[in-house]
Amino acid sequence: MGLSISLFMLMHLLALLSLYNLMFASSSFVQPLCHDDESFALLQFKESFIINQSASYEASAYPKVSSWKLESDDCCSWDGVGCNKDTGHVISLDLSSSCLYGSINSRSSLFRLVNLQRLNLSYNDFNHSRIPVGIRQLSNLTHLDLSNSGFAGQIPAEILHLSKLVYLDLEQNLLKLQNPGLRSLVEKFPNMKELYLTQVNISSTVPNNMANLTSLTSLVLRECGLQGEFPAGIFQLPNLEVLSVRFNADLTGYVPEFNRSSPLKRLRLAVPSSLGNLTELIYLDLSYNNFTGPVPSSFGNLTKLINLDLSYNNFNRGTLDWIGKQTKLMKLGLENLNLNSSIPFFIRNLTQLVDLRLSKNGLHGSIPNWMWNSSKKSLQNLDLSNNFLTGFHQLPVILPWTNLRGLDLSNNKLQGSLPIPSPSIITYSVSNNTLTGEIPKMICNLSSLDALDLSYNNLSGMLPDCLGNLSFSLSFLNLRRNNFNGKIPQICKKGSRLQMIDFSQNQLQGRIPRSLVNCTMLETLILGNNQINDSFPYWLGVLLELGVLILRHNQLQGAIGKPKSNFVFPNLHIVDFSYNSIIGKLPLEYFRIWKAMQIIGKNGPIYMQANMSFDLLGYTWNSGYAYSMTFTNRGIEIAYERIPYIFIAMDLSSNKFEGEIPELMGNLKGIQVLNLSNNLLTGSIPSSLEKLTALEALDLSQNKLSGEIPLQLTQLTFVAFFNVSNNHLIRPIPHGFQFDTFQDKSSWIVWKSFAKEMWKFQGLIAPSFKSRLKVAI
Structure with missing residues (x-):
């Protein structure tokens, strides 16, 4: 009887233990919800930015924060947010390529996420703001990635408080690491595993104590202004697999002999013959080093190479046949x-x-x-x-x-x-060749095409109507200087991604296609030097991104008229309607609302271009197709191979404009080149032009202007070209400032010839020429 009771109690105890284990196991699978204070901090962080697609140029970019909603009770499920499974605290935040535009200050709610271990804000645009000192509050960070994100200025000393960091990527910003410097960084992060500082301005020697970072696997100090001798001990680090110190012109040193046990897999620096001993090497990049002479024959032993780059060197070409042995390349x-x-x-x-x-x-x-x-x-x-x-x-x-x-x-x-x-093609350029014939309709089957450049060939015939089918994928379309004729097809359909269209220097006829209003992302439209017969395309004013509009040398007729609203052409900063037959008065109402011409200097990229990318061998292949144009500047027709974002210019010359130059033109304060020559303008030169403080070239010649040259124009200290000849102006020329520096005619001709070549290659006049001035009356 006692044995039966004992057995019953034992079985009961085992059943209770099983039930407890089952309950514990069930509860362990229930992840706690995100903490309310952290959820609120994330939402505040989201609201501190503007979502702008151009802030992230990768093809895969999208606004991750758009999934963050107040009504969602668990931020751990939000895109880019990772939480601790046991505590529910936010421990990782990946907002890379999230189209964020704005800045982060030290009061940002981001710094309330004190449990963060991983933070990735790369490939956004933080508008040249500094890395905030509040970063020190994230003392649990082990991984920090702020690369390609528009930060600028000195890296704050507060980053040295992140003592747990093992991964740091600050590449390709406008940052400086000078006070504190690289030595301090090495001292504070003895356990660092990956360090990426490409294009960070360090301007110092490489500290010897960097050879003590025994955990280091990747070290990239490319284009950092490094000086002095590179410590040879860094090559011997036991775990180092990736090393790049290219583009440091003042960096010297030597490469030690390597043995077969070296872990190096990616090397970017000068090359010794002993590299042939690295038979396990799969990645070798020796590009941009200007090496001369033969390639060591020992390189034939590197049969496991997958990635090889020898570009921009002067190797003896007869010593490259060993590359044929690298069948895994x-x-x-x-x-x-x-x-x-x-x-x-x-x-x-x-x-x-x-x-x-x-x-x-x-x-x-x-x-x-x-x-x-x-x-x-x-x-x-x-x-x-x-x-x-x-x-x-x-x-x-x-x-x-x-x-x-x-x-x-x-x-x-x-x-x-x-x-x-x-049909898989994304970017295709065949410009500057001598191709002939028509564009085959098969090109319209390239439904993934992002950039198409057929410029400067001898192609002819009519443009295929089906080109409009490509507007859903195309960003960049350049057909400049061919022999195309006929009408321009309806190139844009709703949902178009086109950012740049250049059909200039052809024989195209008819009207400007009204379907262009569907190109809502269009930044540059160049239709100059054709036979287009139309009126001023006021309807293009709805294109909010349009910055460059060139319709020169066509057959535009009629008056420009008045804008349909006060918010048209808001970003227009380069206008060229020259050599047409436009009549009436200068478009006073447009001058009032062209806001982009009223700003001196702009933040953002240096040059206008369409960016595109695709994945290639595990990395992102990026390419920028620069916008280009032909524009008359300082009396010379200049080919701009790249268009600066800050360049603001207007050319309305060689038309039939009449009446006076409006005083309101002085509001276009950012304008650098203004050409109103060869029209029927009357009245005096308005003194309000003195407000155009960025003006470098002013051409009012061949009109019917009268009166004196306003004395106030002597205040335009950047003017390098001033032509008011062939009018009815009264002498004398005003004296003072820049007006006292003009040269005689013979000196000007010599200078102009030389400057023409400078403009051709640089796109803008060199500052050293600004002291020369042509004044013609």
Whole structure:
């Protein structure tokens, strides 16, 4: 009986233990909700920014914070937010490529997330603000990534309080690391594993104590202004796999001998022959070092290489045949090596290539047929630009690389018809060749195309109507200086992504297509030097991003008229309607509302361009297609290869404008070039032009202006070109400031000839020329 009771009690106890374990196991799977104070802090952080698609230029960028909602009771489920499974505290925040625009101050609610261990704010635009000193409050951080995010100024000393950091990426900002400097950083982070400081202005020697960072696996100090001798002990760090110190012109030192046990897998610096001992090496980048002489024969031992870049050196081209042994190569960079040959035959053995770049090599002859089978299915990026290639040995209907995403054949001597890549293509440039014939309609099947540049060829015929089908993917479309004729097709459909359209220097006729109003992202429209017969396209004013509008040398007629609202063309800062037949008075009402011309200087990128990217071998391949234009500046027609964002100019010359120059024109304070010449303008030169303090060139010649040149214009200290000739003005020329520096005619002619070349390559006049002035009356 006692035994039965004992057995019953034991079974009962086991049942209770099983029930307890079941209850405990069930409860362990219930993750606690996000803490209210942290949820509120995140929402406050979200509200401190503007969501702007242009703040993140990667193709995969999207606003992660758009999923953050007040009504959602668990911030741990929000995009980019990670929480501790046991406590519910926010421990990671990844808002990379989230289209955030604005700044972060030390009072930001971000710094209330004191449990954060990982913070990634890369690839946003924080508008040249400083890294806030409040960062010290995030003392639990182990990973901090602020790369490519628009921060500027000195890196604050408070970052040294983040003693747990093992990963730090501050690359490609406008930052300085000088007080504190690199030595302090090394001392405070002895356990650092990955350190990325590309383009951070360090301007110091590399401290010897960096060789004590035994946990370091990646060290990237590219383009940092480093000086003195590089500590050789860094090469011997036991865990170092990635080392890059390129583009530090004042950095010296030597590379020690390597043994086979070295963990290095990625190396970017000068090269010894003993590198051939690194038989496990899979990544070797020796580009941009200007090496001369032969490539060490020992490199033939590096048969496991997947990534090899020898670009921008002067190696003996006869010592590169060993590359054919690297049959596992996926990325090969051989740019600017002065090969001066046909396409190297050793490439035929490389059947797994994904990225092949052979630009600037003096390559000549035709592209051989054997390339069709070289990496036919794997090749995604091919750059043969800036050579002397004459065409394809046998041009197929569609180029055979079935997964090609980037193709650059520009600046060659290609003849024949336009090559058509596979439908996978994203960026395609064949500019500056001698291609002939029409654009095949097959090009409209390239539904992933982001950039298309066919400029400076001899292509002809009418533009295919189906080009409008590409507007859903295209950002950049350049057909400049060909022989196209007929009407411009309805290029834009609703949902268009086009940012730049250039159809200039062709023989296009008819009207400006009204479908352009669907191009809501359009920044630059250049239709100059055609035969367009239309009135002023006031309806383009709804394009809020439009900054450059060039319609010069066409057959525009009628008056500009009045704007339909007070919010049209808000970003327009370059206008060229010259050499048309526009009549009536100068558009006073437009001058009043063109806000972008009323600002001196702007924050943001230096040049206007369309950015595009795609994934390639685990990294993001980025490319920027710069906008270009032809514009008359200081009496000279200049080809701007890049358009500065801060350039503000207006050319209404060679039309039939009449009446007086309005006083309101003085409100366009940011304008640098103003050309109203060769019109029918009357009255006096308004003294309000003295407000144009950024003005560098003013041309009012060949009108019917009268009176004196206002004395106030002598205050325009940046003026380098001033032409009021062929009017009815009364002498004398005012004296004072810049007006006293003009040269006689012979001196001006010599200077103008020289300056023309400077403008051609620089896009803007060099400051040293601003003391010269032409005054013609």
